[in-house]
Amino acid sequence: MQHYMVEFVLPELSVDVFRERLNEQQKEIELLMAKGIIKNYSFAKDYSKLWLIANADSEFGIMKIISKLPMNDFMIPSIMPLMFSKTSSQVVREYALN
Numbered sequence: 001m002q003h004y005m006v007e008f009v010l011p012e013l014s015v016d017v018f019r020e021r022l023n024e025q026q027k028e029i030e031l032l033m034a035k036g037i038i039k040n041y042s043f044a045k046d047y048s049k050l051w052l053i054a055n056a057d058s059e060f061g062i063m064k065i066i067s068k069l070p071m072n073d074f075m076i077p078s079i080m081p082l083m084f085s086k087t088s089s090q091v092v093r094e095y096a097l098n
Contacts, residue, residue, distance in 0.1 A: 001055045001056065001057060002055070002056060002057065002058070002081055002082075003039070003053055003054070003055060003081070003082040003084065003085045004053070004054055004055075004056060004059070004062045004079055004080065004081055004082060005051065005052070005053050005079075005080045005082055005085070006051065006052050006053075006054065006062060006066065006077050006078065006079050006080075007049060007050075007051050007077070007078045007080075008049060008050040008051070008052075008071075008075040008076060008077050008078075009048070009049055009075070009076040009078075010047060010048055010049060010050065010071075010074060010075060010076075011074060011076075018047070021070050021071045021074065022071065024070035024071075025069055025070045025071045028068060028069055028070060029041050029052075029069075032054070032065065036055070037054055037055060037056075037065060038052055038053070038054045038065075039053045039054065039055065039085060039087070040052060040053040040085070040087065050071075050075065053082070053085050059079055059081070062079050063079075
């Protein structure tokens with residue numbers, strides 16, 4: 001499995017369409033995160049971009065994941081394979097026993 005970062009550019013959408021699709025997308029993202037497929041998901045405050053880090057066997061696998069997202073028709077993806085990806089929850093702290 002390879003880690004990939006996907007950056008999505010979002011066009012301006014009507015508020016109603018955006019909210020409806022965003023709620024559907026959040027549910028799908030949570031499902032994929034629970035399965036361990038998506039590791040990270042971030043959304044820009046100005047609604048212009050989304051980022052996610054996911055695991056897949058290939059770039060084609062990432063495209064299959066993206067195709068399932070409810071906002072797929074509105075997002076322009078840019079996919080990058082990553083050397084590694086770390087989060088603060090993965091850091092194991094060593095405590096000194098003094």
